[in-house]
Amino acid sequence: MLIRCDILHATSAGDWELIEVKSSSRVKDEHYWDVAVQKYVLMQVGLPICSTQLMYINTETCFFPHLDNLFTIADITAEVDRLLPEVPSRINQFRMILAETVEPTLAIGKHCDKPNRCTFWEDCWKHVPEVSIFSIPRLDWKKKEGLIAQGILAIAELPTDYQLSDNQRSYVSSVLANQPQIGREAIAASLAELEYPIQFFDFEAQNPAIPWFHELKPYEQFPLSIYQYSCQVLQADGSIQHHEYLHTDQSDPRPKLIAALTTDISPDRLGCHVPQIL
Template identity: 40%
Template sequence: MSFPISKTYFLAGLHCPKRLWLSICRPEDASPMSLAAEQRIKQGRAIGVAARESFKNGILVDGTLKHCLEKSWELTMVGAGGGVECLFEPAFLYDDILVRCDVLRRLPSGNWEIIEVKSATKLKDEHIADLTLQHYVLEGLGLTVEKTSLMVVNPMARNWSVVRDRFCYQDVTAAVVRWRQQLPQKLDEFRNLLTESTAPQVPIGSHCDRPYRCPFKDTCWRNVPPISILDIPLLKQDKLQQLMESNIWNLEDIPADFSLTQKQRAFIDRMIEGKPRVDHDLLQRLLAQIQPHQPLYFFDVETHSGAIPRFAGLHPYERCTFQYSCHRLNPDGSLEHFEYLHMEDSDPRLPLLISLLHHIGDRGSVVVYSQSFEKGVLQQLAAAYPSYGNKINQIIDRLWDLQVVFKKAYFHPGFQGSYSLKKVLPVMVPHLSYSNLTIKSGDEAPLVWEALLECTVPDEQKQMAQQLREYCCLDTLGMVEIYRVLERELRGD
């Protein structure tokens, strides 16, 4: 097979050779693209467009691929001083490798600078590899590339309308020159593996989810048991590798003399035993931390963030809270529900904060699940609206993390080694589950909110608002019901 590689395939190969092989030879095995992946692509494009405003007299090369290849070549052949200073998205093909540069700029010397634009905020190794491939193709075609640079989003940019503040610009020429030394070998490696009729053997592992979930994970992981060595907490990569190489996946098959920490061994023993275990003394002590502080508020928020801040005053990737749900469990056992969902395309933080301070009174514990998230969100609100700082800090002081119960005092094999609410809730409260909801995870909520803001059909907008409310409400109602189960457990009901 020839090597019809693009930057995307090349980077897939660097991530995992098997992923490259599957992408080209078995693309039908990939899972459908997730909403989050679609969003990342959309965001990457928007960042590319935003970056173009940093360059004067740029020409966008678009149209069919054939046209782009011809046009790019033609424009780069116009000599220095011939008017072409900067091209956006020019396409080049050399050695069966197709690349498109985000920006190609002519330097005063008449040579070229390739500029790669990323929605990340930091330089990553893969960015250098990406630029190296572009460098290889352009030089192969006879263009002199004098400089290679990277533009990443400036996380401190306070005002997105100030174009010069949007990006951090970095000359990475030296790193690209170094990477060039390994490029021929990498290309040979990839070309050779694509001549094989079967996928290369690559053990599965944490790389299948980093930096993002691999589209072939369902295929590669299909034989992994629901509870496996991959669930052992804090198991180091070399140990995992050792077990995988011995084809040991089930916890039962781990040799008794295999070196593990005490906690890991205890986890395995409990999972094999398959029975719930509750440390009643500890559970009692934990619940006693909040029981005297009534009423109990069960609280959850949803946030949105993006490389391009949606509203003035936010910096790139700053979390913007657009929704919360709050259940109040009163001392007499009655339950009330309060919520806020921002429905307008405007900064939701202040109206949400005012509503929140109205709903959460100045007494009573505030129960959350995985405290660091809600605490961080509240701290950001306090920083953005200092006049409300004292009131917000009072809420922060009253936060209590329900997840700690499941980390320390309550074990159930049905949690599958996870402490997440999505795993814990269906076991503790079987009649409540996320499986019937349209939105099933916190990652989807901001995408639906964004779609809601952009939607012009009132019925569809209402439907999305309903989906968001149901999702956030289930988080807090779920916490209430879990709390009630824990109380019954202590009473021995």
């Protein structure tokens, strides 16, 4: 068994703290297993572990430029210790799988993407049609798993009396007929609510773990300074004007971008208060 610990901290009492570092903004269930395997291996080689902790990104009280609390630490010793007795049997299970000469048979399902997409996803899912039961809107996984167990993947294979919501049934009927279903009255009603000039706005943003500008938190979105926004303005007579903004230096892009934005699109169309950052 090979592990690589993020942090092993020696205490004054002569034992060790195991600290796992994640870019996550919270503790997740899979983190407990990650640390449990590490602790198991360390204990097997005789290293006394007094506590196990998870260090993760603080998205609650950390704000740029004060990044001294970028990470927060949670003690997960109790949760990890509850899993430790199961680790040996899991290891034996993995060894048995690795020793097999035939590919293991396992139905596709939610586990293929959770907690992360499996590296064999493309191979295992290559037989799934492009339009399948997985494209039916809001079909819960319990129903999907039932259909998978029956070998039903294509929408054409669905039983005619299969229970679906009205929206799902509409989608399935559209696929089977190979024709889009167009809600012309609803579209017309929505278009009638529009007022000219109409702005078509494309905007780029970034949300890094380590914030770059004043009062931003980790993972909080902000305008990406190397990108531009593009705004097409359609007038009632059919004419179109183009507006754009490109931030070209390393300064905080928000003041200049917002100033340009409120020139190209009036504040009443933005539907928000123009911030005092201007």
